[in-house]
Amino acid sequence: MVNNHEDIWVDWVDALSEESCLVIDDFISDHELSIFLDYFQEHLNDDDFKKAGIGAGTDFQLKSQVRGDYIRWLNRDNDTELADFFARIDEAIAKLNRYCFLSLSGSEFHMAHYPQGTFYKKHLDQFNHRSNRLISVILYLNTDWKEGDGGELKLYLDGHEKIIAPIAKRIVFMRSDQVEHEVLETHVDRYSLTGWLLYQPPGLTFLA
Numbered sequence: 451m452v453n454n455h456e457d458i459w460v461d462w463v464d465a466l467s468e469e470s471c472l473v474i475d476d477f478i479s480d481h482e483l484s485i486f487l488d489y490f491q492e493h494l495n496d497d498d499f500k501k502a503g504i505g506a507g508t509d510f511q512l513k514s515q516v517r518g519d520y521i522r523w524l525n526r527d528n529d530t531e532l533a534d535f536f537a538r539i540d541e542a543i544a545k546l547n548r549y550c551f552l553s554l555s556g557s558e559f560h561m562a563h564y565p566q567g568t569f570y571k572k573h574l575d576q577f578n579h580r581s582n583r584l585i586s587v588i589l590y591l592n593t594d595w596k597e598g599d600g601g602e603l604k605l606y607l608d609g610h611e612k613i614i615a616p617i618a619k620r621i622v623f624m625r626s627d628q629v630e631h632e633v634l635e636t637h638v639d640r641y642s643l644t645g646w647l648l649y650q651p652p653g654l655t656f657l658a
């Protein structure tokens with residue numbers, strides 16, 4: 451991992467502030483990608499994924515009308531194969547705090563599998579009862595994705611829409627509280643890693 455990304459991060463952070471979203475291609479190397487794909491396959495084989503929810507108690511059919519993905523949460527202490535990726539995410543958090551004056555601390559990530567024919571309807575990633583998700587992050591792992599495969603991410607930005615193909619090694623950052631988005635129906639199995647950078651209010655140091 452090269453640690454000398456100062457200039458590039460200034461540009462990236464500008465894009466995120468101006469557009470509320472940022473798309474970076476080749477965020478991970480081919481080597482990292484192969485680690486992810488092996489890791490994904492291992493957990494798919496073990497049937498470790500669970501149907502993603504939209505609120506406690508919602509029935510299966512209703513969930514499927516909103517989102518059809520299956521997820522497995524990551525735990526950075528156990529998922530040591532992904533240490534390099536988590537280091538990159540920590541770097542992103544440090545840069546965003548520095549250049550965007552955000553108060554980010556920590557993250558949560560899950561792997562996501564959208565089987566053929568599934569989607570995730572238009573939504574915001576911040577729920578009212580739990581609003582510490584500040585930046586959404588999605589890393590795509592679809593090596594053979596081609597036009598017509600579907601599963602694009604559609605962003606509803608100020609005055610325009612943006613369609614992002616879920617191609618391998620591409621990462622998307624967006625403001626969780628500002629950007630409505632949806633996953634268009636995928637016609638092939640679709641794999642990604644999705645997470646959130648969490649807002650941590652600055653400590654109440656004035657009380658100390």
Ligand code: OGA
Nearest residue numbers: 570575588603633642644
């Ligand atoms: C989500 C989501 C987008 C994607 O999981 O909340 O919107 O492209 N994912 O997978």
Ligand code: NI
Nearest residue numbers: 573574575631
């Ligand atoms: Ni979302």
